[in-house]
Amino acid sequence: MWLKVKNRIQDFLNDGIWQVGEALPNEAELAKYFGISMGTLRRAIGELVQEGVLVRKQGRGTFVAEHSKEHFMYHFFRLALRGKEKKYPLVNNYYFQSRKANQQESDALDISLNSPVFAIQNLLFIEETPVTVDNIIISKELFPGMNKEIFLGRDSTIYNLYQNRFGIFIANANDRLSAVRCDNREIAAHLELELGTPVLKIVRVSYTYQSKPVELRTSWVNSNAAEYYSNIF
Amino acid sequence: MWLKVKNRIQDFLNDGIWQVGEALPNEAELAKYFGISMGTLRRAIGELVQEGVLVRKQGRGTFVAEHSKEHFMYHFFRLALRGKEKKYPLVNNYYFQSRKANQQESDALDISLNSPVFAIQNLLFIEETPVTVDNIIISKELFPGMNKEIFLGRDSTIYNLYQNRFGIFIANANDRLSAVRCDNREIAAHLELELGTPVLKIVRVSYTYQSKPVELRTSWVNSNAAEYYSNIF
DNA sequence: TTCGATTTGTTCGTATGTATT
DNA sequence: TAATACATACGAACAAATCGA
Numbered sequence: 001m002w003l004k005v006k007n008r009i010q011d012f013l014n015d016g017i018w019q020v021g022e023a024l025p026n027e028a029e030l031a032k033y034f035g036i037s038m039g040t041l042r043r044a045i046g047e048l049v050q051e052g053v054l055v056r057k058q059g060r061g062t063f064v065a066e067h068s069k070e071h072f073m074y075h076f077f078r079l080a081l082r083g084k085e086k087k088y089p090l091v092n093n094y095y096f097q098s099r100k101a102n103q104q105e106s107d108a109l110d111i112s113l114n115s116p117v118f119a120i121q122n123l124l125f126i127e128e129t130p131v132t133v134d135n136i137i138i139s140k141e142l143f144p145g146m147n148k149e150i151f152l153g154r155d156s157t158i159y160n161l162y163q164n165r166f167g168i169f170i171a172n173a174n175d176r177l178s179a180v181r182c183d184n185r186e187i188a189a190h191l192e193l194e195l196g197t198p199v200l201k202i203v204r205v206s207y208t209y210q211s212k213p214v215e216l217r218t219s220w221v222n223s224n225a226a227e228y229y230s231n232i233f
Numbered sequence: 234m235w236l237k238v239k240n241r242i243q244d245f246l247n248d249g250i251w252q253v254g255e256a257l258p259n260e261a262e263l264a265k266y267f268g269i270s271m272g273t274l275r276r277a278i279g280e281l282v283q284e285g286v287l288v289r290k291q292g293r294g295t296f297v298a299e300h301s302k303e304h305f306m307y308h309f310f311r312l313a314l315r316g317k318e319k320k321y322p323l324v325n326n327y328y329f330q331s332r333k334a335n336q337q338e339s340d341a342l343d344i345s346l347n348s349p350v351f352a353i354q355n356l357l358f359i360e361e362t363p364v365t366v367d368n369i370i371i372s373k374e375l376f377p378g379m380n381k382e383i384f385l386g387r388d389s390t391i392y393n394l395y396q397n398r399f400g401i402f403i404a405n406a407n408d409r410l411s412a413v414r415c416d417n418r419e420i421a422a423h424l425e426l427e428l429g430t431p432v433l434k435i436v437r438v439s440y441t442y443q444s445k446p447v448e449l450r451t452s453w454v455n456s457n458a459a460e461y462y463s464n465i466f
Numbered sequence: 467t468t469c470g471a472t473t474t475g476t477t478c479g480t481a482t483g484t485a486t487t
Numbered sequence: 488t489a490a491t492a493c494a495t496a497c498g499a500a501c502a503a504a505t506c507g508a
Contacts, residue, residue, distance in 0.1 A: 002476080038478090038479085039479080040478080043477090056493065058485050058493045059492055060485080060487085060493080173465040174463075175464075176460045177461040178460050179413070179433040179434075179454070198413055198432075199412055199431075223413065228409070228410040229409055229410075230407075230463045231406075232407075232408065235495080259472075259473055259474080269496080270497045270498065272495090272496065272498080276496090289474065289475085290474075291473075292473055292474060292503070292506080294473060294474075295474080
């Protein structure tokens, strides 16, 4: 029963019945609505809280999770200068283009070949040191109304923009890392490295709670300056 | 109360009152022993189950978790051949030495400089391809009776050996990744790479449930053949 | 094969504690 | 201070899995 209720609540969330940041009805009401006891309801909600979908606040209510800049930074930004504490990067945009998805992109994002996508290139600095060039690919269809002004005008992280403006939550990501020679002149120049220097290449696909792929991001990291941190639990 | 009981159970486990694989007393007995209701006890145990410390089996009992080879492989071995499924590696040992900890090693393992340690070098293959050279450092003090025969004679993963023979559970690990030029002749030869080829360098510190550092492992990965997978939730 | 004893899993209802407004 | 909402705790009943007689 708690599993059924959990799924029904998820469906409500997907259908946008309850909006981001909004409070759900209180536990007693919800239990009555679903025809179960409060204990069982709490179990269902408890799981969603653990997954980060809902947030419970004692004395206030249960809310649809709204992730902060800190959350996204802490969770998804895995780079830091060698041996130093993690810091917020500064972002410099190089291009924001409309084009069609190639094979790799359409495979990763689960869209058809040649679907319209946005292709974005950013250069990130930490303490004035260029640490990574990010190439971002997102499907146009998922982000109706998106344009360069909106993208550059965001007041927080990119994932926050997805969440707040488009209702899309990045819940998890899959990174594949390898070491490659930096043979691309443009990237080498951005990172202020000589051609042929080893760089960390990261291919990330980010997903929603429903495991729907949202973003393909390829990063080239200046490995002289920064390291990738991975915590395994 | 449930938090207090959880901590008391953890203490029992640390003190070895309940051994690996053993069953705990049943819920009713435990609740009575701790002077709490079964519901509260279940909450305490439930958290430990979630953390992977205990395992509950309906109809049988609650057991001290004993992690399988599959668990350790799935959780802690993050390498796979490019674009292929994860496979078990074959391990080839190059040396097993006794020596004293240097600065980096003593810092990482939280032991004093020049403490006795074991230093081990392995070469791992996947499908006949050499994928990584691992340098492993563990404190002698944590592994009384450890020697080359025991280490090489293990019938499962290294972490399983720590668990089954020494009662030490690797619960989480911290990896720091960077791309470097492979300038070490020996490592290059092991990986069948030319000197100067970019390789993925991973520095891992592994910890017990109590966040005590157990192992420092430095890996050099043949990035032509293999990739590092990282899942972020 | 069946049956009963044991053990964890689920659900219910209620009471009390604690944080917020 | 009172009302509201989540947090914790208790106890009981029944379901489901396991194991041995």
